[in-house]
Amino acid sequence: MRRFLPQTLPVWVLLIVIAGLLISQVATLYIVSRDRVAANDVVDLYRLNDRAFSLVQLMSGATPEQRKVTAAGLFNSAYALTVSDTPAVTSSIAGDDELAELEDIMVSRLSKFGITDARVRRDPATTDTDDTDGAVDGADIGQVERDLLALSANFAQSDKLTASLRFGDGQWLNFTEPNTPVGPILSLDSLPLYSLIAGLVVIMSIWSLRRLTAPYRMMETAVNRIGKDLKSPPISEAGSREVRAAAKAINAMQARLREYVEDREHLAAALAHDLRTPLTRMRLRLELLRKSPARAALAHDLADIEGIASSVIDFATFEVTEEKDERIDFLSLVEAVADGFEAVSFEDDETHPRGLICIARPVALRRCVTNLVQNAVTYGKRAHLTLQRSENTVTLAIRDEGPGIPQAQLDSVFGSFVRLEQSRNRQTGGLGLGLTIARNIARGVGGEIRLSNYPGGGLLTELRLPLAA
Template identity: 85%
Template sequence: MRRFLPQTLPVWVLLIVIAGLLISQVATLYIVSRDRAAANDVVDLYRLNDRAFSLVQLMHDASPDERKATATGLFNSTYALTVSDTPAVTSSIAGDDELAELEDILVGRLSKFGITDARVRRDPATREADDADGTTPGPDIGQVERDLLVLAADFAQSDKLTASLRFADGQWLNFTEPITPVGPILSFDSLPLYSLIAGLVVIMSIWSLRRLTAPYRMMETAVNRIGKDLKSPPIAEGGSREVRAAAKAINAMQARLREYVEDREHLAAALAHDLRTPMTRMRLRLELLRKSAVREALAHDLADVESIASSVIDFATFEVTEEKNERIDFWSLVESIADGYDDVSFDDETRSRGLICMARPVALKRCVTNLVQNAVTYGKKAHLSLRRSEDMILLTIRDEGPGIPQAQIDAVFGSFVR
């Protein structure tokens, strides 16, 4: 599962930005939809209250028959209106607190017109696909008329508020008020705009991330360059405060490493001067002694000391030697080293001559010499194999020693490990 996760900081940040964008968009749409529905509820109650006032004001002085005639003339499929001896809303208990409060408002406001009771309830939509005026829109109508017809159809199919108002003479005025339909927040018309905004945010995020991470990519390149060459130029200390601080720390680290290497170089020079001079005098004095077993033992010990001193000096000066890469005939180099040992041979498959490579000649010769010498010293004989492998030159050195345990393979590559 972890291998499918992003491995770079910019991708993680981009995914977080996209996820945050989606969450914020969904949350915004939900909040807007809820607020719009709440606002529509208030508007619907206001419309019912206003229509009740208009109808009661129109009918309160009329006779029962005149009220029925007026109701018949004002009746339509959307705004049903009747006058009867029984209420359309049979329950005297409102369905919720809002409707109960509206009933009290209606009674208080319309009592001067003889209204003694008011009942309101919500009725579900009938889902009838009737047009507002019973006609089918033609193909030649304008956009405004088409929108009005669509809105009328939505009102006809929406939920209803049904109200029953009781006159002083016992008659009931029953009418319905359609609840304002709440359309979708995200429609096909607004989808391109949302997509455009989201695309712009993503593009700006990618651009910003590239600018923010560019200094870190530069520092990565600089650190890798420092690992290969301590004398490479320092990193430019620019950009944000955090980037400047990181660049300054890397430059300080490079300066300390360079100072440490220079101190080690000076130590190597001192060792070369302080050790080789007395060892040279000791060898001269040994030459003045008569041949004996003691002289041979001292000469052997002195050779060991010289070998150890040379190894220490070579190790101290290896990384600070300013040696440039040159074109080298690697076969000739290996062959010249092998000629200095009697127990070194080439395998039969080695026929590769004229293998040219770019390398530091002194450092490469020192490396191959150490490997061959170790093979001869601790493995009796060394068998060399040299061949080309794609874009590399492969040198294999095999000896006849007991081998190295698997647990000590990594330790062998350390300094001064025998």
């Protein structure tokens, strides 16, 4: 279920805006529809009351026969009008409170014309009405006439109010008044306008969200760039107060990180400079011990000290070197590194993919591959290399013939100064910096290094790098 939900804040906000728009539109249409129905009910009652007043005023002074003649002259199918001795509304009890109140109003208003009783009833629409009065054949009628004909048809097919009024002589005046038809809130004419307004709101919401989240995307890009290149230029401190504060904090963080790394580089350079002089003196003094039995042991220890110092300096300075990125033929680089080790061989030597161009620092990338191959040869005796290309990525797989690494320690070996071989012999254990440097270099160019135990035995190291466009 979670995979179908939005994964970014702008999409969530956009969905909330659209949902709010739909809810408000539906609520507005419902309120307008309800108010129209209520207003039409009041208008219908008013029209019935007004027509009753006009008819009673017209017929109040006439004789019963004259009333029938007048009613016959005013009769039509939509506005039925009759005068009889019996009421059309037989029930004296109103159907609802509104009609009961209307009956009282009509009796009170028309009592001066001799009306003694009033009855009103609601009648449903009839479908057998055949009102062809005013029908016009032909297609040359105007828009106004067409609208009037359509409205007349709607009145003829709408619900009706039937009223019965009793004169003082006992004769009943019966007539009907059609209710005002309620048109649809949404029609084919208004739907495009609603759609246009909704579309404009969505477009403006998308534009506003992109403008609102643009600084955050810029800061995200800047942070990722800092992770790859600590010397990248600082981001612009422009925009709203919150954005400026965040940008300022990121720039301050980058500055402090650069100071920290530069201090580490200076420390390593000072260490190398300070160690060079006493190491030189020790070598000169060692030459004086030509026949001493301790000479070989001292020479071995001195070489270890120089190797340790060199490894620490490499680890401290590889991130801050001024080497520029270049287009590198990865296959040629791997072949050149493999040529330096006798225990390295290529699997499927004849099917190497071509055109594997990467963008990276040449010396750093060569150090990365060298560290991985050397690690495989040191701990696994032999290394078997395989190159594979998939879309925009190249993978260098290095399989050795060693004992592998316990599953729980596959990630921990990338830590600085982590050695699974616990002896102090640098020929078998090293300093534990090779994999750390290699992974940092790979991540610096957008790649990654993964370790796994090969099913047939040994450790499988995979270096994935992005290819140049």
